[in-house]
Amino acid sequence: xxxxxxxxAWPLVERRKPDYLSLFAALVDEFAHAEVTxxxxxxxxxxxxxxxNAESASLFLLEGKVDAPNARLVCKACIGPSDITGLSLPLNxxxxxxxxxTQSTQRVADxxxxxxxxxPSAAMNYEVRSILCAPMSVRDExxxxxxxxxxxDRDRLFxxxxxxxxxxxxxxxxxxxxxDRLGRDRVQQARLQHELELAAGVQRHLLPARQDSDARxxxxxxxxxxxxxxxxxxxxxxxDRTAFALxxxxxxxxxxxxxxxxxxxxxxSLGKQIRQPGKLLARIGAEMxxxxxxxxxVTMVVGIYDRRRHEVRFANAGHEPPLLRTRxxxxxxxxxxxxxxxxxxxxxxxxxxxxxxxxxGGFYVFSDGCTESFGANGRMRGAQGLRKLISAxxxxxxxxxxxxxxxxxxxxxxxxxxxxxxxxxxxxxxxxGRKTRETGVLAKQxxxxxxxxxxxxxxxxxxxxxxxGASDEWADELVLAVDEACQNxxxxxxxGRRNGRIELSIHRMQKALRVELxxxxxxxxxxxxKGRKLNELRPxxxxxHFMRTLTDRVQYLRPRGKxxxxxxxxxxxx
Amino acid sequence: MSFQITQDADRSTVFLxxxxxxxxxxxxxxxLLEAVKRGKPVSVDLSGVSYMDSSGxxxxxxxxxxxxxxxxxxxxxxxxASVAKVLSxxxxxxxxxxxx
Numbered sequence: 001x002x003x004x005x006x007x008x009a010w011p012l013v014e015r016r017k018p019d020y021l022s023l024f025a026a027l028v029d030e031f032a033h034a035e036v037t038x039x040x041x042x043x044x045x046x047x048x049x050x051x052x053n054a055e056s057a058s059l060f061l062l063e064g065k066v067d068a069p070n071a072r073l074v075c076k077a078c079i080g081p082s083d084i085t086g087l088s089l090p091l092n093x094x095x096x097x098x099x100x101x102t103q104s105t106q107r108v109a110d111x112x113x114x115x116x117x118x119x120p121s122a123a124m125n126y127e128v129r130s131i132l133c134a135p136m137s138v139r140d141e142x143x144x145x146x147x148x149x150x151x152x153d154r155d156r157l158f159x160x161x162x163x164x165x166x167x168x169x170x171x172x173x174x175x176x177x178x179x180d181r182l183g184r185d186r187v188q189q190a191r192l193q194h195e196l197e198l199a200a201g202v203q204r205h206l207l208p209a210r211q212d213s214d215a216r217x218x219x220x221x222x223x224x225x226x227x228x229x230x231x232x233x234x235x236x237x238x239x240d241r242t243a244f245a246l247x248x249x250x251x252x253x254x255x256x257x258x259x260x261x262x263x264x265x266x267x268x269s270l271g272k273q274i275r276q277p278g279k280l281l282a283r284i285g286a287e288m289x290x291x292x293x294x295x296x297x298v299t300m301v302v303g304i305y306d307r308r309r310h311e312v313r314f315a316n317a318g319h320e321p322p323l324l325r326t327r328x329x330x331x332x333x334x335x336x337x338x339x340x341x342x343x344x345x346x347x348x349x350x351x352x353x354x355x356x357x358x359x360x361g362g363f364y365v366f367s368d369g370c371t372e373s374f375g376a377n378g379r380m381r382g383a384q385g386l387r388k389l390i391s392a393x394x395x396x397x398x399x400x401x402x403x404x405x406x407x408x409x410x411x412x413x414x415x416x417x418x419x420x421x422x423x424x425x426x427x428x429x430x431x432x433g434r435k436t437r438e439t440g441v442l443a444k445q446x447x448x449x450x451x452x453x454x455x456x457x458x459x460x461x462x463x464x465x466x467x468x469g470a471s472d473e474w475a476d477e478l479v480l481a482v483d484e485a486c487q488n489x490x491x492x493x494x495x496g497r498r499n500g501r502i503e504l505s506i507h508r509m510q511k512a513l514r515v516e517l518x519x520x521x522x523x524x525x526x527x528x529x530k531g532r533k534l535n536e537l538r539p540x541x542x543x544x545h546f547m548r549t550l551t552d553r554v555q556y557l558r559p560r561g562k563x564x565x566x567x568x569x570x571x572x573x574x
Numbered sequence: 575m576s577f578q579i580t581q582d583a584d585r586s587t588v589f590l591x592x593x594x595x596x597x598x599x600x601x602x603x604x605x606l607l608e609a610v611k612r613g614k615p616v617s618v619d620l621s622g623v624s625y626m627d628s629s630g631x632x633x634x635x636x637x638x639x640x641x642x643x644x645x646x647x648x649x650x651x652x653x654x655a656s657v658a659k660v661l662s663x664x665x666x667x668x669x670x671x672x673x674x
Contacts (some may be wrong), residue, residue: 369592451597458595458625476656483627489595542664549663 056080136174165191229256278350327360367417449500491519591622594630606637621652
């Protein structure tokens, strides 16, 4: 068929000279908002159509990856006599498809001569004579195209200048759409992060509360991610017997965390009824098997410590071999003979049990994060490295000991590669001569991190301070220090967010009071916690100075979970 | 809650009361700055203040600095023991003019 108009010979047509620079500025302004709405796109298209004196303009977005067989171009906005919004074309069809696939602006003077042209349906009753179509891409990633159709003047064709202008305008539009998507992604990420923090909060509450310092079974968990696949639990069965468990779920992240929640819940509910570790483990295994996803499993040690007999009875389902360090410093490892939970149905008889007499030794159960962490020399610590750390800290009371071991395993919690979970059973006889420093909890309460709650925090603190027989003045000093610390959490930690929490606990030590404040705000860098110089006269910056002046020690410690901050202030009782 | 300002021919007096902490210091700050704006020497009566933390001190510093800039006298009056201690901790007892 003979073309109506040649594709290369462009007739000169007099018309108002379009000001593309102003159009570009107007378009950028149109898209300068955080959200690129359909109205903004339509308004932009209208400007483009007017500037090019075109009958219609449309914006297509790519759905699916450019190399995917089912990728399509969908018209998201259109202005002109025939609205094609919603029109969906396979990526390999039409002029628009060619523009996106070749990443070059297509100028088709006569659509009838172009084999790729897909005419609109007859029902639309609209003749497409001529097309100019520019691809949109950011960083070489195609995202769609803008197409203008039919110069209003039937004798005119789209010019080279129009082609250049549409190419530039498409780039501006692509950038706006890309930024908008990025913004939405960030909002989505922030929402997901918030949900993860909530999940971490739920998970943290599944872990047992910090044990009294003289408790014989102590544990801790440092999650490598916001949520953890490890867990431990400690259940007081009666005054003489304590049940404990430590488990590691295969995999990481939310999947592992959900399985961990189930294992933790089963231990807590069944552990009170079944007092034989082997049978308890088998029962938990049977329940887990029913719902476990393929490929996931749980390694777990369950045990009971009998304080009167100085005896540990435990069973092991595929977990790292627990260690007994005898009073004489000899280690014994107890490898599992049975597989992890969730792989095969446990034997009716239950998992085999091992009974140990502690006799001044300590029994250690730990997750593989403890042995697979890297030492200062860059080498994996292995079981041998963990043994060294245990021996180096064996003179400390059990609670302090596992905290010291965890601190050595994870000097920078932000760099933690795997969850660290550690549990120790210690009959106390080896450290009997050394008194633990903590002698009781005076107050433990959770508050909303809001200015209106500061008064209540001050009341609780003062009441605790007066319980130890301190003077009113001494108590007021502690109150001011705690108030200042909480202010910092509210203002700088939560930055005024109203759904934060502050957990306050006040412990009586032998000669001091120890105040611990936990929050769940993003970690605060220590160098952000320096007070200002007092010779600078300006509002603000005094709180940290007050805290340091009014107490004997201020420590920013690693929180037990990865989330939040842990501030400990110690003040000697006078 | 707001705090009272009284005014006579040659002075504005702000009466702060209760516990001036992060919850109440914004209202204290607003009242203090309002008093400075009136363009007369400012007295701050602290006899009714039972507790003040660094946020309350920050409000006093800001008002003091505005008064200095406007060349207005700014004095603290009837300062109780607890506030005096906090001022001393911040080493401001030598900066402010304090009248008992």
